[in-house]
Amino acid sequence: MAVYTDVTEPQLAAFLARYDLGALSSYKGIAEGVENSNFLLRTTTGTFILTLYEKRVDRGDLPFFVGLMEHLAERGLSCPLPVHDREGNTLGELAGRPAAIFTFLDGMWTRRPSPENCRALGGALARMHEAAASFPLTRRNGLSPQDWRPLYESCGGGGDTVEPGLSAEIEADLADLEARWPTDLPSGIIHADLFPDNVFFLAGELSGLIDFYFACTDLLAYDLAITLCAWCFEPDGSYNVTKGRALIAGYADVRRLQPAEYRSLPLLCRGASMRFLLTRLYDWLNVPDDSFVTKKDPREYLKKLRFHRSIRDTAEYGLEAARVTKGRA
Amino acid sequence: MAVYTDVTEPQLAAFLARYDLGALSSYKGIAEGVENSNFLLRTTTGTFILTLYEKRVDRGDLPFFVGLMEHLAERGLSCPLPVHDREGNTLGELAGRPAAIFTFLDGMWTRRPSPENCRALGGALARMHEAAASFPLTRRNGLSPQDWRPLYESCGGGGDTVEPGLSAEIEADLADLEARWPTDLPSGIIHADLFPDNVFFLAGELSGLIDFYFACTDLLAYDLAITLCAWCFEPDGSYNVTKGRALIAGYADVRRLQPAEYRSLPLLCRGASMRFLLTRLYDWLNVPDDSFVTKKDPREYLKKLRFHRSIRDTAEYGLEAARVTKGRA
Numbered sequence A, B: 001m002a003v004y005t006d007v008t009e010p011q012l013a014a015f016l017a018r019y020d021l022g023a024l025s026s027y028k029g030i031a032e033g034v035e036n037s038n039f040l041l042r043t044t045t046g047t048f049i050l051t052l053y054e055k056r057v058d059r060g061d062l063p064f065f066v067g068l069m070e071h072l073a074e075r076g077l078s079c080p081l082p083v084h085d086r087e088g089n090t091l092g093e094l095a096g097r098p099a100a101i102f103t104f105l106d107g108m109w110t111r112r113p114s115p116e117n118c119r120a121l122g123g124a125l126a127r128m129h130e131a132a133a134s135f136p137l138t139r140r141n142g143l144s145p146q147d148w149r150p151l152y153e154s155c156g157g158g159g160d161t162v163e164p165g166l167s168a169e170i171e172a173d174l175a176d177l178e179a180r181w182p183t184d185l186p187s188g189i190i191h192a193d194l195f196p197d198n199v200f201f202l203a204g205e206l207s208g209l210i211d212f213y214f215a216c217t218d219l220l221a222y223d224l225a226i227t228l229c230a231w232c233f234e235p236d237g238s239y240n241v242t243k244g245r246a247l248i249a250g251y252a253d254v255r256r257l258q259p260a261e262y263r264s265l266p267l268l269c270r271g272a273s274m275r276f277l278l279t280r281l282y283d284w285l286n287v288p289d290d291s292f293v294t295k296k297d298p299r300e301y302l303k304k305l306r307f308h309r310s311i312r313d314t315a316e317y318g319l320e321a322a323r324v325t326k327g328r329a
Helices: A009-016 A059-074 A115-132 A145-153 A166-180 A220-231 A241-254 A259-286 A299-309 A321-325 B009-016 B059-074 B115-132 B145-153 B166-180 B220-231 B241-254 B259-286 B299-309 B321-326
Strands: A024-029 A037-043 A046-052 A092-094 A097-103 A187-190 A199-202 A205-209 A216-219 B024-029 B037-043 B046-052 B092-094 B097-103 B187-190 B199-202 B205-209 B216-219
Touching (some): A009 A024, A009 A092, A059 A115, A115 A187, A115 A205, A115 A220, A145 A166, A145 A259, A187 A220, A216 A220, A220 A259, A220 A299, A259 A299, B009 B024, B009 B092, B059 B097, B059 B115, B115 B187, B115 B205, B145 B166, B145 B259, B166 B299, B216 B220, B220 B259, B220 B299
Antiparallel strands (some): A037 A046, A046 A097, A092 A097, A187 A216, B024 B037, B037 B046, B046 B097, B199 B205
């Protein structure tokens, strides 16, 4: 949950006066997003989301994030559409923070994804990759493989306090991932954080993607790997092959995976697990317990890392290569 | 902010199926209330508030709270109206918690109340007292003067860790309040927690009162005293006589204060300050720092207690007795 910055009514009314959205009816801080403060805003013309960007978000990245959402929404992807003020701006300032207003998306995130959810999600992810291909801006992934080692080092060897031997295990994997990370796969703009709470469903249909604040330029199949790690494991840590197959097939039905992408998937999944293991480990060791941020157990991603390390062939994820590389056919 | 219990879509859809409110469109946890979990609920027929009652609320009190809101709303007071399911129930169970759905009130709480806000609030408080007079249920105030000493004792002398000498100061005041607390003033149902975040305004007009979960049977003028303490002091701790005058006059314009109520106001204000000083002190000493609950500084109410102790005559609050006891005239 996240409301870091309070907003007074006079401040918000003055901000809203720049838009053609009518008069303010109500606003309530909502428990959505962990990086920013979000409010559900009701005006005499409709319901909107107001986002205040907190200091964890680099102001220089905002035109990329907000521009990407507008680009995707204009191309038919269901995601929050930034609302323009009368001067055409999508970014303003409110309560000392950069701020933007977005259209409201109906739908609920699913706490227990079904294989059908995973298939729909795979398709939406591929459509996002295709729609983003024409977006003119780029953004370096601040959590790419080259950033993992410095992040690990900033944990100061604290890994072993979480699980004995963890530091050595991370170091071995880091060296292997650095040596073998692919550089010749198709790249483009990826979501990079497509966890279940960032995907809405309504009446069984996928109704929208939200929270593009980790979006960046990177390998497209790495985004699929991140998503697989986030959606296709059960609460007990076991891989659900039915969900994995559905996710990858849903993706490949829209955007055909190249053979090299297919072959790299186990390595990309190890990388995705390493990325979330390290950020969670860092937060586990460094975020104070009385913080607003709910700390997530890094061991969830350690388990996933070990699972992906055990994979010898992408087919073990549940899908035949022929099926994927040939696409829908 | 408060979302203690998460709700899954299947759970909520099953709960909603008992009502004639259409299908679920979205639900988001909101930062409102500190005792319960609240969600802003959108269905195909409108917007509602869903409340899950957490363990701090006694289940046996729920018919009183929910019945009171229905009673008040039916008599024209703007407050959340509990929605009946098809069997006529206003209380159900969701995610293992008692739960209720309420109509949504437009409006915003004011972070900086104006004298006009205070005048409108005084009138609304008096109208609430009058409308509640015909409500058939009663509820003992669990934070009445007889509860203050046990609450203080449960702080285990920790007052001096907050401010040296605080324990002796509280003990002297407690003894005085216990000896002099009035018993012959008009009583009825009071809100007992009418802080600014429980009062909504829209376009300068008071649009609703919320959060009746401290409502109980007690002295009506004590509710005015609680409200005065919550609304008529500036952030620096100084009493704002213009706001105090507006609040009391707004109240007396609707419900005439009896001379004994008027004379007792300084004592009642001392009591109100003691009540919030003690609950804040208890939380300060006992609630862990990593709790969801934001702890409020007890010294704010210590300052108010000292101010009210210095008052020799109710007129010092900014209003002539003649004006109040004669009412609007």
